[in-house]
Amino acid sequence: MKNLSLSHWDGVEPRPGTALRAAVLGSPVAHSLSPALHRSAYAALGLDWTYTAVECDEPGLQPYLETLDPSWAGLSLTMPLKRTALTLVDEVSDVAMDTGGVNTIVFRDGGMFGDNTDVYGIVSALREAGVVAPERPVVLGGGAAAWSALAALRDLGAREIAVVVREKSRGAAACAAATRLGVMLHFHLYEDLAEALDGADLVLSTLPPGAADPYAPAVASSGATLFDVVYANWPTRLAKAVSFNGGSVVPGLSMLLHQAVRQVQLITGVTGIPVAAMRDAARGGVERRDRLAPGA
Template sequence: MRTDQTSAGRPAPGGGGGTRAAVLGSPIGHSLAPTLHRAAYAAMGLDRSYEAIECDEPTLPALFDSLGDDWAGLCLAVPLKRAVLPLVDEVSDLALDVGGADTVVFRHGRSFGDHTGVHGITTAFHQAGLRAPGSAVVLGGGAAACSALAALREVGVREPVVVVRERDHAREAEAAAGRLGVSVELRHFGELDRLLRGVAVVVSTLPAGAADTLAPAVAHSGAAVLDAVYSAWPTRLAKAAGFAGSTVVDGLSVLLHQTVRQIELLTGLTDVPVAEMRRAARDELVRRAARETEPAVSGGKLL
């Protein structure tokens, strides 16, 4: 399915040709994607499989070329989203602008790369009533920030502020902003108090725990908050904003709606069971949290 040239074009067509799909990444065992996809397929009565496959950048080309006609597509984690671009036959304009494809659909012997993360963010924004926030501060400058910039553009924010610890950490976001036609202002975390004055929404793309020390300042600003973290929810940032009476959007909602779009692309179907997926994801997160708090036992004795 690999070609010598990648071309920008239409979004990936709905409905892959096969019945197998997987999420790729390294490490990938933590991914909620199998839980979400399997819950949806079961509720929709679809005979499809979905798995998590350990794969890094060096092994991606060989794995990609090994897939047969029974494969409907792939979902990709960072940094494979960028690495997959030269491997697909067509790439959507959005995926090129953001700088990566998180979903690849195989159909009629060709591969189509698209980006669904932006859909996840914009849908979560809309459901929270954030349809035209006007101004935004993005915490972090990596791949997730690129998706956030594209989503903010969709809701009318053309001049967001991107806050990073070092300018080099914003290279991806700065490049994506240029492709998206968005004018970003790069600032340091030491300026955050000033930058938050009067801002409408704060989007944190930082890893779990990294925004903890920023929670008081963000909560004091009164801004709506979208925190991309979903595995350790609610985060300290989300708690602080919620106690302050601000609108809070959780990372699970973003992931959920991103996955809905992926399922639409992979199956060609649009009646995706969101409630069943959310319930399955929450149950799985509860199980994981319980496992993490279980005491270790050896030979019948607590360690």
């Protein structure tokens, strides 16, 4: 594996008239909205490409990659494959290295190139909502999603970030990511959440569905803008509380959309991505999934 900034390349060159293949891999993967997003983009771009969902666990990733032929253009990766992929690609972007995970693999010239588009997704979602230069950001959670949040905040100019975790020991990995990113972290426990939120202008919740519910009143009363990575069964209790209190909320669906936009751009090599069509597909996909699995 070689460390290469993806600013040096912009994805594969489209092959006119050639049907290429792409897929999302993960376990579980049946719930993924990536097929709807990518297929809507390919259709709008006039690309006769296929995009499927493939159930794949960590031990199965390398054998699966070895079966792919030149008809494959790229892959999207979800949990639990992002860290494993980092060790399997030939070249990796700086942001994927810094965040410790690859969620996009592009095939080009016989090689595999890895990137992390989650950071792009968060930055784009926040900028779209008018959040361009947070001064006192707070991140809820210290897992892998938090590492992407730290990278996004760094890209937005933040250099000191408060991180709230259940136990200080759970912040070790986030601390290592912060060192790679060049930002300073201030750790707090949830029992000290009020202290962490004092003066905050942006709260990024990287917690799974339901986990942030107990903290909704404190976040809502802080007056900070909320970014919530959750996009299913929207709005969450946390988002409802902030909105009810007159605060601004950036939904996780916006991040999902924009990270997929960047994936399509990298995999196809096309710059004019049909964002509106992909946004409609994302909304429709969430509505269908919520109807089929309410409360999931």
